Amino acid sequence: MHIRQFLDDHSDKPTTANRCKRLFSTMWNHARGWGYTDLPNPCEGIKGYSLAKRTVYITDAVYAAVYKHASAPLRDAMDLAYLTGQRPADALRMTEHDIIEGHLIVTQEKTKQPLRIVISGRLAELVKRIEERKAGYNIVTAALLVNMHGKRMTPAVLRNHFDRARDDAAAATPALAQDIKAFWFYDLRAKAADDTSDDRGDQAASDLLGHDSVKTTQRHYLRRGKIVDPTK
Numbered sequence: 001m002h003i004r005q006f007l008d009d010h011s012d013k014p015t016t017a018n019r020c021k022r023l024f025s026t027m028w029n030h031a032r033g034w035g036y037t038d039l040p041n042p043c044e045g046i047k048g049y050s051l052a053k054r055t056v057y058i059t060d061a062v063y064a065a066v067y068k069h070a071s072a073p074l075r076d077a078m079d080l081a082y083l084t085g086q087r088p089a090d091a092l093r094m095t096e097h098d099i100i101e102g103h104l105i106v107t108q109e110k111t112k113q114p115l116r117i118v119i120s121g122r123l124a125e126l127v128k129r130i131e132e133r134k135a136g137y138n139i140v141t142a143a144l145l146v147n148m149h150g151k152r153m154t155p156a157v158l159r160n161h162f163d164r165a166r167d168d169a170a171a172a173t174p175a176l177a178q179d180i181k182a183f184w185f186y187d188l189r190a191k192a193a194d195d196t197s198d199d200r201g202d203q204a205a206s207d208l209l210g211h212d213s214v215k216t217t218q219r220h221y222l223r224r225g226k227i228v229d230p231t232k
Contacts, residue, residue, distance in 0.1 A: 002042065003021060003024070003042050003043055003046045004046055006020065006021070007021065007046070007048065007049070011049075014048075014049035014051060015049075015051060017048065017049060018048040018049055018051070021043055021046070021048050022043075022048075024042075024043060025041055025043035028041045028042065028043065029041060053220070054187075054190075054223075055223050056182050056183070056184070056187055056190075056223065057187075057190065057191065057194060057223045057224050058183055058187045058188065058190075058191045059179070061176060062176055062179050062180055062183055063078070063082075063191070065169040065172070065173045065176055065180055066078075066162075066165050066166055066169045066180060066183060067165075068169065068172075069164075069165040069168040069169045069172065070161065070162075070165040071148065071161050071165070072133060072148070073145065073146060073147050073148060073153055073157070073158075073161060074158070074161040074162055074165055076126070076129070076130055076133070076144070076145055076146075077091060077092075077145050077153065077158055077161075077162075077185075078185075078188065079122070079126045080094065080126060080130075080144065080145060081185070081188040081189065081192075082188045082191060082192050083122055083123045083126060083192070084104065084106065084117055084123070084192070084208075085189055085192035085193060085196065085205075085208040085209050086106060086108070086189065086209075086210075087108070087109075087110065087186070087189060088155070088158065088185055088186060089109055089155070090106060090108055090109055090110075091144075091145065092143075092145055092152075092153060092154070092155060092158065093109065094106070094143070094144045094145070095142040095143050095144060096142045096143075096144065097142055098144075099119065099127070102118065102119055102120075103116040103117060103118060103119060104116070104117040104119055104123070104127075106210070108210050111210060113210035113211075113212075115208075115210050117208075127144075130144050130145075133146075134146055134150060136150075137149070137150025138150070139151055145158075158185070159185070162185050166180055166181065166183055189209065189221065190221045190222075190223055192205075192208065192209070193205040193206075193208070193209055193217055193221035193222055194221070194222055194223055194224050196208050197217075197222055198224075198227065202214050202217060202218060202222065205217050205221070205222065206218075209221060
């Protein structure tokens, strides 16, 4: 009853409510395993909120509008997240030590999926740009993404820089303001998937994102739909 009441009380934050329910369920199961209780899990049979699939696709125009108002550290972060197709947390963890024999080695924190991303084209240009910017600081860190002082960029700093750039871009570009305000940094992963799919197919997009099944990519990250020819 209390779990249901908690969900009802936080109906305005369905995603957070669902996560809290899962956390409580995990804690209870640990408590059972440790012998603190032998009662059944109160979350059993209590259904969380059904969440609508996110469908926002970040167009090149929206990306460029935010990028124009972004700081140097944010530009590096946006480009790195988009070109590698990785989650923000994984991008923040990337270091110079992950660059081995022309590849950027990534082990995704969420799935532990290992990837070797070829450093070529725009990604190679980005890595060089990051190296040049970091060379101007007295602080030495192996992190690829650093703040305005040369220290490793934190999630909080990334969010602050992004929110500021998004607000400035929306104010400066009224025609795109609604789309700009709907832009989440995490949407760059979906943009990477869609753009890669258009260029090289769904399997290439799935490989870049580190999914075991292309269906996962299609279900959660490809937001623009297939390109098809008309009847005639």
